[in-house]
Amino acid sequence: xxxxxxxxxxxxAILCAFLFVISTMSACDKGQRQDxxxxxxxxxxxxxxxxxxWDLDHQRAIVAASSSREEAQQKIGxxxxxxxxxxxxxxxxxxxxxxxxNANDDPSFRTAVQAATNLVDSVKRITATPERQ
Amino acid sequence: xxxxxxxARKYLAIAATSLQAMEIIGQATRxxxxxxxxxxxxEILAVLGGVESVAAAVSSGLAGTATEEDIHTAMxxxxxxxxxxxxxxxxxxxxxxxPSA
Numbered sequence: 001x002x003x004x005x006x007x008x009x010x011x012x013a014i015l016c017a018f019l020f021v022i023s024t025m026s027a028c029d030k031g032q033r034q035d036x037x038x039x040x041x042x043x044x045x046x047x048x049x050x051x052x053x054w055d056l057d058h059q060r061a062i063v064a065a066s067s068s069r070e071e072a073q074q075k076i077g078x079x080x081x082x083x084x085x086x087x088x089x090x091x092x093x094x095x096x097x098x099x100x101x102n103a104n105d106d107p108s109f110r111t112a113v114q115a116a117t118n119l120v121d122s123v124k125r126i127t128a129t130p131e132r133q
Numbered sequence: 134x135x136x137x138x139x140x141a142r143k144y145l146a147i148a149a150t151s152l153q154a155m156e157i158i159g160q161a162t163r164x165x166x167x168x169x170x171x172x173x174x175x176e177i178l179a180v181l182g183g184v185e186s187v188a189a190a191v192s193s194g195l196a197g198t199a200t201e202e203d204i205h206t207a208m209x210x211x212x213x214x215x216x217x218x219x220x221x222x223x224x225x226x227x228x229x230x231x232p233s234a
Contacts, residue, residue, distance in 0.1 A: 037200065045207050052214040059222040069230030076222060087215055094208040101200040 033109055037101050040116040044093055047123040051090075054127040055083060086126070093119045 062079060066072035093115050100112035 034200070041200075041204060041207065048207065048211050052211070052218065055215070056218045056221065059218065060225065063222060063226055063229060069226065069232070072226050072230060076226070080219065083215065087211060090211050091208055094204050098201050098204045101204070 034101070036113060037097055037109070040113050041097055043120050044090070044097070044116050047120045048090060050127050051086065051123050086123075089119055089122075 059076060059079065062075045063072050066075060093112075096108075096112040096115045100108045103109075
């Protein structure tokens with residue numbers, strides 16, 4: 001019969017408890033990261049819907065203010081260059097969120113959340129125009 | 134260009150700087166960068182830190198998670214809605230200003 005030291009068992013229990021706490025903290029961090037990314041995604045989606053509605057109203061306002069087909073087409077063409085840029089920013093932010101969702105590092109997380117915040121703020125300002133008031 | 138369009142351009146410029154870096158990374162995920170540009174991507178990743186995990190996410194093609202599916206769906210909805218808006222407006226222009234015979 002082998003003798004097992006109670007001190008050894010005590011330290012093993014301490015070690016197990018420590019590892020459990022560490023793994024739980026890590027899981028919480030991952031959960032928090034995913035929650036924040038999800039919140040950012042929801043905010044970007046709200047901004048997207050807001051922009052889609054504003055875009056249609058804005059284009060309609062341009063057409064309404066035009067006095068000829070040529071003028072309408074020219075102004076709509078100018079606006080659509082900007083529309084394309086804004087769409088590009090959305091796509092970029094969505095990609096940043098996708099990268100952060102798949103990666104596990106702080107910089108990709110912070111960059112994605114910051115980019116989403118910037119975009120949401122910009123869209124709020126862009127859509128605060130007479131067409132929507 | 135209308136006031137609203139001008140204002141929109143101004144606000145977009147504010148958001149541009151950090152987004153440009155992300156756009157290059159986005160292009161890298163689609164394999165659209167050349168070897169020369171790849172060096173720029175590596176540089177940006179190095180500045181961002183966490184090079185290994187970000188690079189791994191890039192090279193894995195961002196495959197497989199429900200979150201990524203949600204993001205892809207959200208992005209597609211935007212592109213579809215923009216196309217629908219443009220079609221609607223083109224139709225309204227044609228209606229308001231019929232082409233002369």
